[in-house]
Amino acid sequence: MNGVATVTSVFVLTSCLILMGCFGFFMHNVNINLDQLDEFNTIIFFIDKDYSSEEDIERIKGLISALSNVKYIEFISRREALDQTLEEMREYNAEFEILENEDFYEALLRRDRMPDAIEIEYHDVREISTLEYQLKAIEGYDYLRNNTDIAEFITNLKDVATLILVWFLAVLFGIAVFIILNTVRLSVHSRKNEIVIMRYIGATNFFILFPFLLEGIIIGIFSALTAYLLQWYIYKTAIDALDSMAIGLKFADFSDIGGFVFVLFIVVGVLCGLIGSSISARKHLKA
Numbered sequence: 001m002n003g004v005a006t007v008t009s010v011f012v013l014t015s016c017l018i019l020m021g022c023f024g025f026f027m028h029n030v031n032i033n034l035d036q037l038d039e040f041n042t043i044i045f046f047i048d049k050d051y052s053s054e055e056d057i058e059r060i061k062g063l064i065s066a067l068s069n070v071k072y073i074e075f076i077s078r079r080e081a082l083d084q085t086l087e088e089m090r091e092y093n094a095e096f097e098i099l100e101n102e103d104f105y106e107a108l109l110r111r112d113r114m115p116d117a118i119e120i121e122y123h124d125v126r127e128i129s130t131l132e133y134q135l136k137a138i139e140g141y142d143y144l145r146n147n148t149d150i151a152e153f154i155t156n157l158k159d160v161a162t163l164i165l166v167w168f169l170a171v172l173f174g175i176a177v178f179i180i181l182n183t184v185r186l187s188v189h190s191r192k193n194e195i196v197i198m199r200y201i202g203a204t205n206f207f208i209l210f211p212f213l214l215e216g217i218i219i220g221i222f223s224a225l226t227a228y229l230l231q232w233y234i235y236k237t238a239i240d241a242l243d244s245m246a247i248g249l250k251f252a253d254f255s256d257i258g259g260f261v262f263v264l265f266i267v268v269g270v271l272c273g274l275i276g277s278s279i280s281a282r283k284h285l286k287a
Contacts, residue, residue, distance in 0.1 A: 006215070010223050013272055014035060017227035017265050018234070022174055024264075027165040031158065033249050041125060043135070044076075044145040045118040051140035052078075052116055053141070060140045064118060066211055071132045072121040115142060125155045207280070216277030220269030227264050 047060060057075065064073055122131055128146075135144060198208050231255055239251050 005213065006219065007272070009276075010226070013173075013219065013223035013269055014227045014230070016172070016175070017224060017269060018094050018231055020169065020268070021227065021231040022263070023165060023169045023172060023260055024261065025231075025252070025257075027162070027169070029249075029251055030161050030165065032252055041071075041122055043120045043122065043128075043131070045120055045135055045138075046142040046144070047118070047138050048142040049115055056140055057116060060138060061118060063138050064082050064120060067131060067134050069122045069124055069127045070120055071123050074119045076117045076118050076119055099160075114209035125152050128152075162267070207258065212277040213274060216273030216275075219265065220271070220273030222267035224262075227269070228262050231261065231265075267287045 045060075045064065047057065051057075051060065060075060061075060065069055119137075122128065130143060132146075135141060195208055233252050239254075242249065242251065
């Protein structure tokens with residue numbers, strides 16, 4: 001009976017740890033792919049043509065950099081913007097190069113539609129209205145271009161995904177602890193006669209309790225090691241399969257958070273085994 005209960009404890013704890021690990025890796029990869037969309041957290045600040053001197057541009061850059069919600073800025077000259085536009089047109093139509101000459105280039109460069117600009121990456125999309133107000137108040141402001149709607153959608157999606165996954169992880173952890181406590185309690189219950197005998201011969205509570213605590217720790221460590229190895233195999237197999245499908249997603253290497261997962265498995269496994277053995281043994285000690 002003891003052997004069956006021990007094997008059951010290891011199996012249940014290992015299964016729960018693997019499920020927790022799968023949810024954890026899933027949540028980590030979801031956040032990685034959503035973070036790739038942070039490029040939409042940008043605003044293009046176009047500079048009025050009357051403020052195109054080097055001194056004015058440096059002043060404007062300094063004022064923008066000082067704003068609290070600004071993470072990073074990059075100056076884009078009108079010549080750089082034009083070069084990028086022309087490159088995109090060449091990719092769209094190879095015959096466009098026939099139209100290009102020095103006069104054509106300079107004519108485009110002088111047009112008001114090619115102003116100097118500053119690309120701004122911001123921290124929090126929730127404060128975007130305040131940032132826009134501050135930018136519009138800067139002397140030299142012409143107009144703004146942003147992807148606020150897309151950025152807000154991505155931020156909300158990240159918050160919802162994280163909330164759902166954390167909730168599932170918490171529920172799974174609670175179920176795992178409950179199952180392990182009862183499974184280990186079954187193992188201890190099967191040895192109640194041994195506990196009674198040791199009490200009759202005068203053994204102290206700690207002497208009686210220690211073997212069960214040690215057994216719980218061993219079960220937890222063995223289950224954690226088994227779960228870690230299986231988790232590595234499952235994750236590697238799943239990522240290889242997804243990569244072969246060329247679905248355009250980015251996946252973390254197991255080594256990126258493998259160390260954290262290993263420590264977490266050990267801690268959770270030992271705590272489950274230790275708490276389950278302790279509660280169950282103490283119950284019979286009081287009997």
